Amino acid sequence: MASLRFFAGAAEAAQADTASLDAGTIGELRAELGERYGSEFMRVLTLCSLLVNGARASDDTVALAPTDTVDVLPPFAGG
Template identity: 75%
Template sequence: MATLRFFAGAAEAAGTDGAAVDANSIGDLRAELVRLYGAEFARVLGLCSLLVNGARASDDAVQLTATDSVDVLPPFAGG
């Protein structure tokens, strides 16, 4: 199971700051997260960047393994 960390609005929408999810790809992960956390989380997830082991994963075909760490990062404002 991939280990997830949710930040800021993603953590708020999920109601937690972390999870472990069984998914074979980023696309599978997105679908499972929407199933687990619902429509509001889906809206937030659509705005988020996903980092797999520190590298941005924008393609749903990116493969995941059980040892991967995925950060779910909503857009940040500031300067």
């Protein structure tokens, strides 16, 4: 199972900082997240970047291994 880490607004929407999901691709992961956390989380997820082991995964076909770590990062404002 891939390990997920939620940050900022994504953690608030999921009401969790971490999770584990069994998914073969980023697209499958997004679908599983929607089933688990619902429509409000999915709204937040559309704004987020996904990093797989530190590398941005912008394509739903990116493969996931059970040992991967996926970071769910909402946009950050800086100043």
